[in-house]
Amino acid sequence: MTPRHLVLRAVAVLLAPAILLFALYVQFHADYSPGGGFQAGVVFAASLILHALIFGAGAARNLIAMEHLRRAMAAGVLLYGLTGAAGMTLGGVFLDYAPLAQSAQAGRHVGVFLVELGVGITVAATIVAIFRAFSEHRQDIGQEDW
Amino acid sequence: MSALLHPIVNVALLTMLVLLALGIALRRDLFSAAIYAGAFSMTMATLFLLLDAPDVAFTEAAIGASLTLILFLAAMTRAMGSEKIAAPRRLMPILVSLLTGAFILYGAQDLPPHASPAAPIHLHVAPDYLARTQEEFGFPNVVTAILASYRGFDTLGEVYVIFTAGVAILALLGGAGTAGARRRKP
Incomplete structure (x- = not known):
């Protein structure tokens, strides 16, 4: 297959990893700077969607299979809920993170970290899955088909 | 600026x-x-x-x-x-839009001045969150503390909503099948 959209490909190869890295920064730095799991998940998904748009649905499927996306969707929700339940089993109430570490402050920090991670995983997986569900049936769209 | x-x-x-x-x-x-x-x-x-x-x-x-x-x-x-060309534009929808806009402008008269620190929304629970976040969490982003902890139930509900939306779309559009047995339209 002759490579089409050479410029787009070259730019995407440079941009996609940078966007992924930025998503991780937004995810794990949310306690100090704007952002959080939701924004990080969206940015992460945007990078994967950019990859899918430029390199096609086949390459996207090779990168992450649909079944992994579905597992990740559920895993994020579970991580959030179980973090809440963990506080409950350790003597607090549901979604009270204070008992998760030695000091209450450290426990809350850990809890927020885990909960935001859960949000990020679910949001990223869901958005990529929705995009794939919409784009799966047609791969090549001519300009006049819009 | x-x-x-x-x-x-x-x-x-x-x-x-x-x-x-x-x-x-x-x-x-x-x-x-x-x-x-x-x-x-x-x-x-x-x-x-x-x-x-x-x-x-x-x-x-x-x-x-x-x-x-x-x-x-x-x-x-x-x-x-392209959008289906609808019947000639009717007067009623335009009237309803204008009326709604007029009501919103009228209602906006009662809003507190823009960015006023004395607005009710800034005096309810916000000062409490601002005062407690640094001590209880040890990090400065109050928004993250509110979303993930003080309002943790709301955020959990939002994640449920996103998850449910994803599941519903996969169920409707057929993305729920296994990777090997993907259904294709003829």
């Missing part, structure tokens, strides 16, 4: 919003309308940033300006590219 420049930028951005909204309403080909909608979101994100709400601006730029646009385009590949 200087006090002189701020209103000019605000007026320029708000004018752009109106023009883009008109563009969305008037364009008949969906591709252009979708692009206008993305530009509308991006302008909105800039306004949120000027209102010192970087978290909201971030979300608007990522969701409204890029992902919604991409999903619109993806959905358009499964539909026709």
